Amino acid sequence: EIVLTQSPGTLSLSPGERATLSCRASQSVSSSHLAWYQQKPGQAPRLLIYGASNRATGIPDRFSGSGSGADFTLTISRLEPEDFSVYYCHQYGSSLLTFGGGTKVEIK
Amino acid sequence: EVQLVESGGDLVQPGRSLRLSCAASGFTFDDYAMHWVRQAPGKGLEWVSGINWNSNSIAYADSVKGRFTVSRDNAKNSLYLQMNSLRAEDTALYYCAKGAVEIVATTLKDWGQGTLVTVSS
Numbered sequence: 219e220i221v222l223t224q225s226p227g228t229l230s231l232s233p234g235e236r237a238t239l240s241c242r243a244s245q246s247v248s249s250s251h252l253a254w255y256q257q258k259p260g261q262a263p264r265l266l267i268y269g270a271s272n273r274a275t276g277i278p279d280r281f282s283g284s285g286s287g288a289d290f291t292l293t294i295s296r297l298e299p300e301d302f303s304v305y306y307c308h309q310y311g312s313s314l315l316t317f318g319g320g321t322k323v324e325i326k
Numbered sequence: 327e328v329q330l331v332e333s334g335g336d337l338v339q340p341g342r343s344l345r346l347s348c349a350a351s352g353f354t355f356d357d358y359a360m361h362w363v364r365q366a367p368g369k370g371l372e373w374v375s376g377i378n379w380n381s382n383s384i385a386y387a388d389s390v391k392g393r394f395t396v397s398r399d400n401a402k403n404s405l406y407l408q409m410n411s412l413r414a415e416d417t418a419l420y421y422c423a424k425g426a427v428e429i430v431a432t433t434l435k436d437w438g439q440g441t442l443v444t445v446s447s
Contacts, residue, residue: 262437313385315373
């Protein structure tokens with residue numbers, strides 16, 4: 219099983235600032251099969267990024283993903299009020315899927 | 327529009343069984359893998375199980391292996407999760423999720439709103 223470790227646990231930023239979220243895997247993720255999800259309170263997760271760097275349908279271009287191997291990053295270039303939320307990374311490089319523990323982006 | 331509607335969640339005593347269902351619509355069900363993901367109250371996401379398009383490939387998280395069984399009925403556009411020997415730590419909101427492709431190793435493109443399972447005496 220691939221363990222995903224997200225950091226930081228909480229990120230305190232102001233609207234308009236840049237957010238950088240990290241996801242580190244315990245081993246290399248096959249074919250960059252790494253995704254990012256956003257989850258707001260009381261809602262199901264929403265797919266943001268797949269294949270490490272591909273934005274899902276309808277996702278604004280202020281969201282970008284990068285990385286390969288075992289180190290991945292989600293960047294939100296300029297935080298909008300609706301972006302304050304919890305973000306999870308997720309690997310699907312094998313049939314045993316796993317999620318990271320999440321990063322909460324909160325308003326400073 | 328993809329719709330996934332979970333049902334079957336309930337309050338159940340430890341050691342008992344429960345069966346969850348997920349009714350799918352808005353897409354060709356047997357073209358895609360399907361998954362169950364759970365979220366304990368106030369906690370993160372935990373993948374539970376996945377099944378490929380024709381049920382030939384199935385995977386489980388270690389935490390539920392041997393106790394939970396996933397299945398699908400493509401004729402009924404439905405996904406199921408049979409949960410046996412339930413424990414307090416199985417208490418969670420259980421989401422049904424649609425894969426992006428037909429194999430189990432896929433990202434989870436669409437999600438239902440979840441059904442709540444509470445295991446308590």
